Amino acid sequence: MAGSHQMEKIIDENIDFASTIVVHDDAFPDEKAPAYADHRIDRLLIPAKIIRKRTRVLAKQICSDYRQSGILHAVVLLKGAFVFAADLGREIYKCGGPELQYDFLKPVTYGTAIKSGGESQRKVRIDYALEDLNSDHVLVIEDIVDQAFTLSTVQRYLQEEKQVASVKFCVLLEKMLSHPTPEVQQLREGLTLDYVGFRIPDRWVAGFGIDAGEDFRHLPDIVTVNEEYYRK
Numbered sequence: 530m531a532g533s534h535q536m537e538k539i540i541d542e543n544i545d546f547a548s549t550i551v552v553h554d555d556a557f558p559d560e561k562a563p564a565y566a567d568h569r570i571d572r573l574l575i576p577a578k579i580i581r582k583r584t585r586v587l588a589k590q591i592c593s594d595y596r597q598s599g600i601l602h603a604v605v606l607l608k609g610a611f612v613f614a615a616d617l618g619r620e621i622y623k624c625g626g627p628e629l630q631y632d633f634l635k636p637v638t639y640g641t642a643i644k645s646g647g648e649s650q651r652k653v654r655i656d657y658a659l660e661d662l663n664s665d666h667v668l669v670i671e672d673i674v675d676q677a678f679t680l681s682t683v684q685r686y687l688q689e690e691k692q693v694a695s696v697k698f699c700v701l702l703e704k705m706l707s708h709p710t711p712e713v714q715q716l717r718e719g720l721t722l723d724y725v726g727f728r729i730p731d732r733w734v735a736g737f738g739i740d741a742g743e744d745f746r747h748l749p750d751i752v753t754v755n756e757e758y759y760r761k
């Protein structure tokens with residue numbers, strides 16, 4: 530187990546916070562193993578302080594890209610993005626704008642289930658329809674892009690039904706898929722992710738707003754979960 534001093538060193542010497550951080554399974558020594566001695570959790574994947582540092586950089590990029598745009602409409606996808614969206618908004622404020630207005634959409638993709646192998650499509654239902662978005666610049670804030678069913682549905686909804694002026698996507702985690710079906714691969718390739726925090730392995734994760742069967746949204750860190758347990 531690495532001490533916190535050693536962890537600081539690993540962080541400062543090995544991570545380039547300026548671009549999307551690629552996280553492998555054992556990227557960070559499990560400094561908090563005792564706290565996560567829980568049969569539902571596999572291991573620590575991304576410690577809170579790494580998420581914080583990367584969020585700050587994403588916020589700075591957004592501040593710079595939207596400097597001239599007036600109000601930016603942040604559309605947060607519930608439930609998983611609520612923690613990330615709160616932190617990101619405050620960092621955007623700290624770096625001097627743009628002015629944010631928050632709205633919330635609830636696309637239901639997996640419910641309390643987790644994905645299984647070989648999926649080619651999934652119906653995504655959008656709850657909480659938005660009202661007056663027309664002609665606004667929209668930044669969609671999402672926790673994870675996995676098979677891209679959710680974001681491609683949201684993109685279509687905003688562009689075709691709401692006809693917003695522009696849509697960009699800010700996602701905390703992008704999964705590196707192991708065995709995507711051709712349909713999923715095509716969906717993923719058709720989606721432009723403008724701001725991505727981390728690229729992660731194709732594992733079910735939780736924490737920092739993200740759930741496994743509604744567990745663990747309040748964890749400060751992001752962990753991988755025991756998938757066998759959640760498949761039951």
Ligand code: IMP
Nearest residue numbers: 609673674675676677678679733734740
């Ligand atoms: P997609 O439609 O397959 O891209 O899945 C995206 C949505 O599924 C995200 O908004 C998450 O809510 C959820 N999701 C995908 N992967 C995970 C995971 O590993 N843990 C928890 N939720 C996930």
Ligand code: MG
Nearest residue numbers: 606607608609
């Ligand atoms: Mg979601």
